[in-house]
Amino acid sequence: MPYFETADGTRLAYEDYGTGKPIVFVASWALGADMWEYQVPFFVEQGYRCVLLDRRGHGRSDRPSGGYDIDTRADDLATLVEHLDLREITLVGHSAGGGEVARYLVRHGEERVSRVAFVSAVLPFLKRTDDNPQGAPEMLCEAVIARFRKNRPKWFAQRAQGFYATHLGNDASPALVDLTLRRCLDTAPWATIEVWRSTFHADHREGLRAITVPTLVVHGTADQSAIVEMTGRRTAQLVPGCVYKEYPTGGHGLFATHSEQLNNDILDLVKG
Template identity: 90%
Template sequence: MPYFETTDGTRLAYEDYGTGAPIVFVASWALGTDMWEYQVPFFVDRGYRCVLLDRRGHGRSDRPSTGYDIDTRADDLAALIEHLGLRGITLVGHSAGGGEVARYLVRHGEERVSRVAFVSAVLPFLKLTDDNPQGAPEALCEAAVAQFRTDRPSWFAQRAQGFYATHLGNDVSPALIDLTMRQCLETAPWATVEVWRATFHADHREGLRAITVPTLVVHGTADQSAIVEMTGRRTAELVPGCVYKEYPTGGHGLFATHSERLNNDILDLIKG
């Protein structure tokens, strides 16, 4: 697996498959490059180059004590793009990765980016404030942190079925759920907490309004991790001219449960 160094000396791991127009996949909080195993072969077989990043503290990347704020994580993404000299990119961000994509556009512009897909993205702003009455109170964020620090495996185990919305008939094996759990628990505990907090506090509303490239927003109606009324629908209202697609039986893990539909929706965006 190749690595590169960010501006603060952190070594980040990435994967690079195929040739052709590049698609950069940005993983969910607590997951790494392996989550995209149902997307990479689909797009490589169709002539695209797939680049995947393990954010700091995740997967095979370094585990520093700092740099988990949204700006630094967006700059890490920019460093990978510049390291590989990528242009004409399709950026695909899942969950907290969607926030990193949105902040990348704010901090580094759209010069290298041709289009964007936000998948189950934790956008636009989660925290309850006077000008964000749809948000959640700070206490909910910190209650999760307390659970991480008491019994992190239990927190993930309690949400595993809901992550894939198996109660709606999505065909997900116990083995796949176990695999997802293991991948989440391989993330550094420190990074788990710091990225969680940073994601909760990041306000992306202004940045989303400024996006000018073609954008796809995809969300599951049954998403228990990023409630659609708080996230997907509000994001679609903010991004000018975006295409919004809602999957009625979708939970948070659309990349697995609805991989065929998701892949084709991203492909339609690219072919636009």
């Protein structure tokens, strides 16, 4: 397992497979590199290099007390890109990982990036403000955090089926649901709270408007974790010239339940 060190001395784990033009996969909140097991073999076989990151507090990476704000997490991603000297990258971000990709572009530019895919991304801005009346109230963010502190396993367990929208007939076995739950609970509890809070407060609207590289936005209509009206559709309206695809039976876990469709859509993006 290779590691690299960030500016504050945190050691982060990553995985690196294949050769060819690189695709950097940025995982969901509370999940790590392992979530991309349905993407990596496909893209390696297509002749691409797949690089996967365990963000701080997740997977096999260090669990520091700080650095969970969106800017530091975007800088962590940039450090990985520079560590491997990656160029002509396709960045693929899922859920909160989409926010990290968006903030990376703001802070580090598009010089090394050729394409972007936002998958079930928690964008553009969740918090309700005077200029963002579609957002959710602050008390919702803090109420969820209070539930984490009281019974984090129960919170995740109650949402495990909805994550994959199994009520719509999606192929997510009990074993897959259990595995996803265990992976979420393996994330540092402190990181779970801090990344949640940071994601809720991050405003990506200006940055999304400034994207100039080809961009794919994919979202599930039945996503219970990132409601499509608040996230995917609004993101698609902000990113100039993006391709927007909505999966009618898709929940939040498209990477598993709709892996074939998602892989082909990302492949179309990568091929340009």
